[in-house]
Structures are given as structure tokens and as C-alpha cells.
Amino acid sequence: MTAVIDVESGNLALGGRPVLRGISLSVKQGEVVALLGSNGSGKSTLVRGLMGLVKWSSGDVRLFDVSLPSFRDWHRVGYVPQQLAATSGVPATVKEVVSSGRLSRRRLLLPMRQADRAAVRSAIATVELTDRRHDAVSQLSSGQQQRVLIARALAGEPELFVLDEPNAGVDHHNQLGLARTLANLVDAGATVVVVLHELGPLAGLIDRAVLLQDGRIGYDVPPANDLTLQPTAGHAPVHHHPRSQPDHVPLGPGWEL
Amino acid sequence: MGTVTILDYPFMVRALLAALFTGLAAPAVGTYLVQRRLALMGDGIGHIAVTGVGLGLLTGRSPVWTAIAVAILGALLIELIRERGRAGGDVALALIFYGGIAGGVMVTGLAGGSAQTLYNYLFGSITTVSSQDVWVVVALAAGVIFIALGFAPQLFAVCQDEEFARAAGLRVRAYNITTSVLAAVTVTVAMRTVGLLLVSALMVVPVATAQQLTRSFKVTILLAMVLGAATSVGGVATAFYVDVPPGATIVLLALSCFVAAWPVGNLVRYRRRLRQPFGEGDGLQPHTVVPEEHGHDHGAACGHPAVPHGDHVDYVHDGHRHAVHGEHYDEH
Structure with missing residues (x-):
């Protein structure tokens, strides 16, 4: 199987402070990987590093088998940030924001083609916002805004989805909707990396849970494994069940209750 | 022979042409600045351009070109500060603003320029535009409009969510620099029309007016351009007939449009909020019959806001939501 994401001993420092240390992570095509960890453990930084938004200080990071600095096929990647960047000064409709997700596939100075319009339409329909497509994004609830961001990533028809805490501040109903959308994508062969605080309704989809602890990978296991019964050598948190308490990391050096 | 009109004066024709193109270009760029919450950037560039004008006067070159050069440098410096520094950027x-304007006054003084010379650039002197100048203004403004509209999808994405644009593979930095250069060129172009101290008004006020009434980016930018062009041409014409300073007239006209649009926008937003569908809830609400008698039947013509609620409509009056249920109304 081809590795969609491949990180070999990646180190990343922000403003001189080492944030990610010795990260090795490989995600295969079609896998659904949850990145877990407490606040400040480096989950979001890892995602931002994978998207090329922050620079790695060392290590080999590859997307679709191309080294990150020379990776150009960004239309293969759909990024869903945590929140809509502070609603901007000028109003923009749902359709306009979702359309910007199509830019990675569009040519400069040319209008949208049939396929572009169809992709935008179907992305909006997938997140059930068709009847609000001409409304300003700022008028939507935060759950609906989150869905706009997901639709924006869908519009580019990517093979890899990277979502940064898509369930933060989103009610149960919308979380179920996201789980359905992701399930459909996975059925269609997409690869998903999702930062989560708790697995919630997504639990059934996750193939692997990767726990970040203080910038290092703590464990990397299928979440269904009952760790209390089948302790894996080399994985420290044997008494933990990632599905029930993913956020409660074991106390180690430097950790406080 | 008919009466003499404004178009019989070549200098007025030139002034109107310059005003039209400036009025179209300034709000087009202004929309992106407002979207990035950099509404005052035009002001800053205007202040810096004063130094450019001073340098032109000192070296005997055309102040337009020295102003463009200095304005672009200033705009890039502002962009660099924005990109690098999070906090402290506004300081x-x-x-830069104060350095720019003080430097301009100083250099103009060194060049032996009078207060009147500088005044023409600070507040505009559109009726003194030469026929050569007018073509420069028209060409630059047309270029600005072409880039602002042609690259609108990309510029929109970058101004709307820079991180996403970068993750989508857009050359974010190139587009940011483009926006800055567009802003700098626009400021210098508008220098002759409304002057460096008022240019930002022409970039921002039509946008603020337009977005009172719009929901989409596309309509906002186009409406702002129409408003900008109308107030610019209208301002110059008014100034011709009434003998008032054209730059100030344009800005005051633009502001009065905003004052007129604001209450309308408020009303539109209020009504839109009122008619937003109610949540479906969990379907467990008790069945509460409204006890009061209704003087009329709720319907399309009764005047009470009809708000979609699941599969039916609630009529809002006096803080209650009444839904038709057979012969009576339910409290929802």
C-alpha cells in the first residue's frame, strides 16, 4: 500500500521552541487516523506541519511520496481548519467560501467550468446547506460554519482530508452528520487524518489512534484493541482505553494532574 | 447655440474621466483591504506617499512617479509588518504613517515648495489634471481594475483565509504583495482626485455602504465600484457648478450614501433575523393551546412574521410563536 503521509524523525520548532520531536508517522491510503492528545501536545502543529503551514526543522516529510518542500499537487489534499478565520469585514456567501476550495483545481483568469460548479454544488449538498448557499457565512451558527469549512475542502475533491478538531463546539447532531460525511468519503477511498479531543460519534470510523504527548508520539494503535487485555510491548499506556478516555494521558515525567 | 455645459470645458472632461476611473478602482482595491481588516492601510500609504511627492518636488521629477515608488515601498513595508508581527503591528x-507625512512636509520645505503645492496633493486638485496626466491615471486605474477583478477568486481566498489558501497551494505571498502594490498604485492615482489625506475614504466608504445591503462578496465589490464611480463623478460635477473643493465633495457625497444606507441595512438585517427558521427541537414539547381569542386568522396577509419551523409555520406576535393546529393555535 502506498503511504499518503510519511514522516521520518520529524522535528519542528516554533519560534525556537521545539514543539514536535522525533515524529515518525505513516498513514496509508484509505486509513482513518485520529490524532489525540491534550492541549499543547502538538496535535495542531503536526497537522499544520503536514499542510506546509509551518516549517519542519529537520526530518523527512512526504505527501503522496513527494517530499513536502517540492509537493505541488495540493488539490489532492483537503484541509479543514479548526475555525473560520475571524469572519472577515466583507460579507461572503456560503457558495463563495466553498468555491474557494476549488481554486487548487482552477486555472488563473478563467471562469469556473461545468465540473467546478458541479463539485461546489455537491459539496454544499453533502453538508446539507443547499438552502442556505446564498446566505452570508457570518449569519450561520458555529456548527453550520464548521460545515461550510468541510464543504470547502470537499469542493476540491481531494484524496486526503486533514481535519483540525472538527467537533470542537459542535453539537451531537452535527457530529453525527460529520461522521456520516466522513464514512461516505472513506467508502469512496479517501484517507482521513483528524485531530480530536474525544472520538465521539467518529469512533466507529477510526482505524488508528495516535496519541501525542508533549510533542512525541505516545502510542499508535487501533482504538478497538482492548489495551488492558492485550498489552503491546513498547506502548506505555497499557491501562488506557483510547475510546473512552483519549484525552486523559498517563502521568509521566513533566506531567501534572 | 445652447447653454454651455460642463462637457464644453476640456479641463472638466479630463477631470470627470479621471474621477470615473479613480472612483471605480479605489473601492475595488478597498474591498480587499476591508476584507483583510486593513481598512486604514490606504490611509497609511497616503501618508507615506506624501514623502514621495516631496521627493518629486525636490528632485524636479514628476511627483506622480516618485509618489508611486515611495507608496509601493511603504505598502510592502506595511505588508511585511503585517506578515511578521502579530502584536505591536498597529504601533x-x-x-510609518507619521514618519511619512513628516518626511513629506520636511522634504517639500527643503525643496522650497509652498504650502499650496503640498495642499494640491493632500486634498486633490482634479481640475488641474493635464491631458498627459489623465491618460496616466486612466491607464493605471484600468490596470488596477483588471487585476482586482480578474484575480478576484484568488485574492478573495487569500484575504478570507490565508492559511487555507496556502494549504490549497496558492502563492499567498505573491497575492499579498499584489494587493499591497494595487493599494499603493490606487492611492497615487487617487491623489489627484481626492488627495492623499482623503484617498482612503474613497477606498473604504463605498465598501462600507455596499455591505450594508449585500450578503455576497461579488455583489459588494461591484456595488462599491458603482457607488465609488457615481460619487466621484457626482462630486466633480457638483464642485463645478457650486464652486466647492471637489475632493471634499466626493468624500462627503460618499459618506452621505453611507448615512442613507445604514438604516436600510439595519432594517434588512432585522427582518432577515426575524424570519430565520426556528430549530426543529426534539419534538417533545407539550401541546399548549393558545387561550386568547385572535381578532384575525394568521396568514400571508396578517402582517405577523411567518417563520418556518420544521414542517409548518409559526406566526410571531407579542413574543409568542403561534402555530395553526386545526381550529385553534398552539403555543410553540
Whole structure:
């Protein structure tokens, strides 16, 4: 199987402070990987590093088998940030924001083609916002805004989805909707990396849970494994069940209750 | 022979042409600045351009070109500060503003220029535009409009969510620099029309007016351009007939449009909020019959806001939501 994401001993420092240390992570095509960890453990930084938004200080990071600095096929990647960047000064409709997700596939100075319009339409329909497509994004609830961001990533028809805490501040109903959308994508062969605080309704989809602890990978296991019964050598948190308490990391050096 | 009209004066024709193109270009760029919450950037560039004008006067070159050069440098400096510094950026901007205007006054003084010379650039002197100048203004403004509209999808994405744009593979930095250069060129172009101290008004006020009434980016930018062009041409014409300063007239006209649009926008937003569908809830609400008698039947013509609620409509009156249920109304 081809590795969609491949990180070999990646180190990343922000403003001189080492944030990610010795990260090795490989995600295969079609896998659904949850990145877990407490606040400040480096989950979001890892995602931002994978998207090329922050620079790695060392290590080999590859997307679709191309080294990150020379990776150009960004239309293969759909990024869903945590929140809509502070609603901007000028109003923009749902359709306009979702359309910007199509830019990675569009040519400069040319209008949208049939396929572009169809992709935008179907992305909006997938997140059930068709009847609000001409409304300003700022008028939507935060759950609906989150869905706009997901639709924006869908519009580019990517093979890899990277979502940064898509369930933060989103009610149960919308979380179920996201789980359905992701399930459909996975059925269609997409690869998903999702930062989560708790697995919630997504639990059934996750193939692997990767726990970040203080910038290092703590464990990397299928979440269904009952760790209390089948302790894996080399994985420290044997008494933990990632599905029930993913956020409660074991106390180690430097950790406080 | 008919009466003499404004178009019989070649200098007025030139002034109107310059005003039209400036009025179209300034709000087009202004929309992106407002979207990035950099509404005052035009002001800052205007202040810096004063130094450019001074340098032109000192070296005997055309102040337009020295102003463009200095304005572009200033705009890039502002962009650099924005990109690098999170906090403290506004203080850095303030320093640049004051440095720019003080430098301009100083250099103009050294060049032996009078207050009147500088006044023409600070507040505009559109009726003194030469026929050569007018073509420069028209060409630059047309270029600005072409880039602002042609690259609108990309510029929109970058201004709307820079991180996403970068993750989508857009050359974010190139587009940011483009926006800055567009802003700098626009400021210098508008220098002759409304003057460096008022240019930002022409970039921002039509946008603020337009977005009172719009929901989409596309309509906002186009409406702002129409408003900008109308107030610019209208301002110059008014100034011709009433003998008032054209730059100030344009800005005051634009502001009065905003004052007129604001209550309308408020009303539109209020009504839109009122008619937003109610949540479906969990379907467990008790069945509460409204006890009061209704003087009329709720319907399309009764005047009470009809708000979609699941599969039916609630009529809102006096803080209650009444839904038709057979012969009576339910409290929802």
C-alpha cells in the first residue's frame, strides 16, 4: 500500500521552541487516523506541519511520496481548519467560501467550468446547506460554519482530508452528520487524518489512534484493541482505553494532574 | 447655440474621466483591504506617499512617479509588518504613517515648495489634471481594475483565509504583495482626485455602504465600484457648478450614501433575523393551546412574521410563536 503521509524523525520548532520531536508517522491510503492528545501536545502543529503551514526543522516529510518542500499537487489534499478565520469585514456567501476550495483545481483568469460548479454544488449538498448557499457565512451558527469549512475542502475533491478538531463546539447532531460525511468519503477511498479531543460519534470510523504527548508520539494503535487485555510491548499506556478516555494521558515525567 | 455645459470645458472632461476611473478602482482595491481588516492601510500609504511627492518636488521629477515608488515601498513595508508581527503591528504602522507625512512636509520645505503645492496633493486638485496626466491615471486605474477583478477568486481566498489558501497551494505571498502594490498604485492615482489625506475614504466608504445591503462578496465589490464611480463623478460635477473643493465633495457625497444606507441595512438585517427558521427541537414539547381569542386568522396577509419551523409555520406576535393546529393555535 502506498503511504499518503510519511514522516521520518520529524522535528519542528516554533519560534525556537521545539514543539514536535522525533515524529515518525505513516498513514496509508484509505486509513482513518485520529490524532489525540491534550492541549499543547502538538496535535495542531503536526497537522499544520503536514499542510506546509509551518516549517519542519529537520526530518523527512512526504505527501503522496513527494517530499513536502517540492509537493505541488495540493488539490489532492483537503484541509479543514479548526475555525473560520475571524469572519472577515466583507460579507461572503456560503457558495463563495466553498468555491474557494476549488481554486487548487482552477486555472488563473478563467471562469469556473461545468465540473467546478458541479463539485461546489455537491459539496454544499453533502453538508446539507443547499438552502442556505446564498446566505452570508457570518449569519450561520458555529456548527453550520464548521460545515461550510468541510464543504470547502470537499469542493476540491481531494484524496486526503486533514481535519483540525472538527467537533470542537459542535453539537451531537452535527457530529453525527460529520461522521456520516466522513464514512461516505472513506467508502469512496479517501484517507482521513483528524485531530480530536474525544472520538465521539467518529469512533466507529477510526482505524488508528495516535496519541501525542508533549510533542512525541505516545502510542499508535487501533482504538478497538482492548489495551488492558492485550498489552503491546513498547506502548506505555497499557491501562488506557483510547475510546473512552483519549484525552486523559498517563502521568509521566513533566506531567501534572 | 445652447447653454454651455460642463462637457464644453476640456479641463472638466479630463477631470470627470479621471474621477470615473479613480472612483471605480479605489473601492475595488478597498474591498480587499476591508476584507483583510486593513481598512486604514490606504490611509497609511497616503501618508507615506506624501514623502514621495516631496521627493518629486525636490528632485524636479514628476511627483506622480516618485509618489508611486515611495507608496509601493511603504505598502510592502506595511505588508511585511503585517506578515511578521502579530502584536505591536498597529504601533509600527502608526510610526510609518507619521514618519511619512513628516518626511513629506520636511522634504517639500527643503525643496522650497509652498504650502499650496503640498495642499494640491493632500486634498486633490482634479481640475488641474493635464491631458498627459489623465491618460496616466486612466491607464493605471484600468490596470488596477483588471487585476482586482480578474484575480478576484484568488485574492478573495487569500484575504478570507490565508492559511487555507496556502494549504490549497496558492502563492499567498505573491497575492499579498499584489494587493499591497494595487493599494499603493490606487492611492497615487487617487491623489489627484481626492488627495492623499482623503484617498482612503474613497477606498473604504463605498465598501462600507455596499455591505450594508449585500450578503455576497461579488455583489459588494461591484456595488462599491458603482457607488465609488457615481460619487466621484457626482462630486466633480457638483464642485463645478457650486464652486466647492471637489475632493471634499466626493468624500462627503460618499459618506452621505453611507448615512442613507445604514438604516436600510439595519432594517434588512432585522427582518432577515426575524424570519430565520426556528430549530426543529426534539419534538417533545407539550401541546399548549393558545387561550386568547385572535381578532384575525394568521396568514400571508396578517402582517405577523411567518417563520418556518420544521414542517409548518409559526406566526410571531407579542413574543409568542403561534402555530395553526386545526381550529385553534398552539403555543410553540
